[in-house]
Amino acid sequence: MKTALFFVGITAYLASAFYPADALHWMVSAVSLLIVAAVFGFVKPFVRALGTIFVTIGIVLLAAHGAPWRSFISGFGNMMNILSLFALIPLIALPIELGNYGARIQAIIQKTVKHSGLLYLVTSALSYILSSFMNLATLPMVYHTIRSSLELYPIEQKERFMSRAITHGYSMPIVWTPVAPIVGIVVEMTGVKWSSILPVAIPFSVLGLVLDGMMGRWIAGRRLKRLGSEAAAQIFAARENAVRPKAGQNVREKAGHPGQIIAAIVLFNILISALEKYTHAGFLLLVSASVVPFAFVWSLLLGKGKLFLTKSRTMLPAHLMKMKEQFFVFLCAGFMISAIQSTGAGHVIGEWIIAAKDVVGPGVFLLLIPFIPFLLAFAGLHPAVGLALAAESLNPQALGISAWLVALAMLIGAATAFLMGPYNATAGMMAGLSGQSAFRVSNWNAPFTAAYLGLGIILLLMLEKVG
Structure with missing residues (x-):
């Protein structure tokens, strides 16, 4: 049943992206809510707690602003675009x-x-x-x-x-x-x-x-x-x-x-x-569809077209089942982001960030951006979730920093999160292949991560100076 829900959710999202209609958007939201409920008891306790925090924050924000009941359903499905790409890329x-x-x-x-x-x-x-x-x-x-x-x-x-x-x-x-x-x-x-x-x-x-x-x-x-x-x-x-x-x-x-x-x-x-x-x-839709x-x-x-179709029918359901924790965390985080957007809470967070930028200066603030996904990775957040949360609050225009410089800083930080984050799929898969713990794999990458991060900061400094 869970695999069928994942497949229906992805199909509904792609259909709504190419043929926008209220009925399809509601279907994406309803299926997303069903997915969260269906996998709640089948994910790890840490993942369950993280998702519960995201949903709770979203509900509190919507309730505090007197949002209509429809918002508590339509808020789900906000990250189905990312999940579709995760599902189809393999x-x-x-x-x-x-x-x-x-x-x-x-x-x-x-x-x-x-x-x-x-x-x-x-x-x-x-x-x-x-x-x-x-x-x-x-x-x-x-x-x-x-x-x-x-x-x-x-x-x-x-x-x-x-x-x-x-x-x-x-x-x-x-x-x-x-x-x-x-x-x-x-x-x-x-x-x-x-x-x-x-x-x-x-x-x-x-x-x-x-x-x-x-x-x-x-x-x-x-x-x-x-x-x-x-x-x-x-x-x-x-x-x-x-x-x-x-x-x-x-x-x-x-x-x-x-x-x-x-x-x-x-x-x-x-x-x-x-x-x-x-x-x-x-961009996400273009890649997913291609x-x-x-x-x-x-x-x-x-000369292997038929074999591709045969293997795909076996591979996709198995891969979707392995994604249950990603579906849970991403859809819960998407609900919170949707609540932040619809209630205007993002403006408050944005004001705090602008105030911090004014204290340290735009140049120093730009150099701090790569550390956001890096540090969030050690808090257990997948770099994609961490970046989605950070990007929602980091408005390049409001910060007075070039949008592509902010984008580059985020991506450099994401690379370091994949290198050293002990809770992400990279560390987990390498730990399984090598027979070591994820923390040991993370520690092995520390010297290069530090050198790469230093290289990234030098690049951002040069680009910021050039303007």
Whole structure:
């Protein structure tokens, strides 16, 4: 029943977005309320408490302002646009699975990568490329593609190596890729054009990747010095023997070329950019509506169109069931945001924020924005929820700060939240893959997160000075 409610809610939202009608909007709200009630007893206590706080604040605000009874229902469904994207994005990973690209990548790595420093660079870069397209599905794919190769290199703490390389590379595209719901939230709530932030966001994310590669190679260099030249030579010889092709082995058979993934990323970004320019639809809607057709066409080109449909029918219901906590928290937070908007409470919060900005100055205030989603992540809020709450109160025009600078600051903060937030899905999934606790995964990322945040602050200072 819960899966059916999730599916009906998403379908109703997409229908209402393309064919606006009061009946469809009410259906989205009613189904959202039913979802909250249906999953209430099936989510973790912390998540239940968080959602209850959000709903309670919303009810108190509406009741205090004498809102009509309809507002207590219509307030739900405010974040169904974000949830729709979360639900549909994993389907874009199917063509990568169907194309068997992982086997080809693994063969190339084992054949060409000679030392652990380069392996770290390749792992981080692969995670970056796939994250630009696959979002959270990147983590298990890169882990299972690379993990077996680690036995061929002198790496003592293999799980720490994997966790750092994957999560660092994964988090960098979050500042620009359209498949990251975070980007859609920031774009829609600040009113900036997605294409306007790309000339800065993409080079900055690549700079973050380069920084990570430099730190990884430095650590690898220290590791080799501790190991000694003789032991390193023995391990290198053993690795060469292990990767020598065996008779009759053909690793390239039925494996797609990795260059096809890069081509698909470029084409998808061109598609979204064109749709944003020539249509009046919201950014989140554009991405949500484009994901499935694009993935299906890609699968058709691979000769796997029918298999894509078969796997989608199995994958989507299973994925929706895993999203029950996201549905609960996001819909409850959306209700609170709706109450803040309809009662004018946001103006009061905005006045407090403007007062704080006047005390510290706009330049310093801009530098504090990245810390908002970062700190909220440690309070247990998903970066998307934290950003939605923050963006509702941070009005760039009222603050007297450029909207795209505010957007960039939020996105940098979101990346740090994904890097170190111990309660988000990134840490949880990496903890499951590596067999470690989420807090340990978070601690492993601390040095790079600090360096990346410092890099982000330098960028914001330079951009603020340029004006």
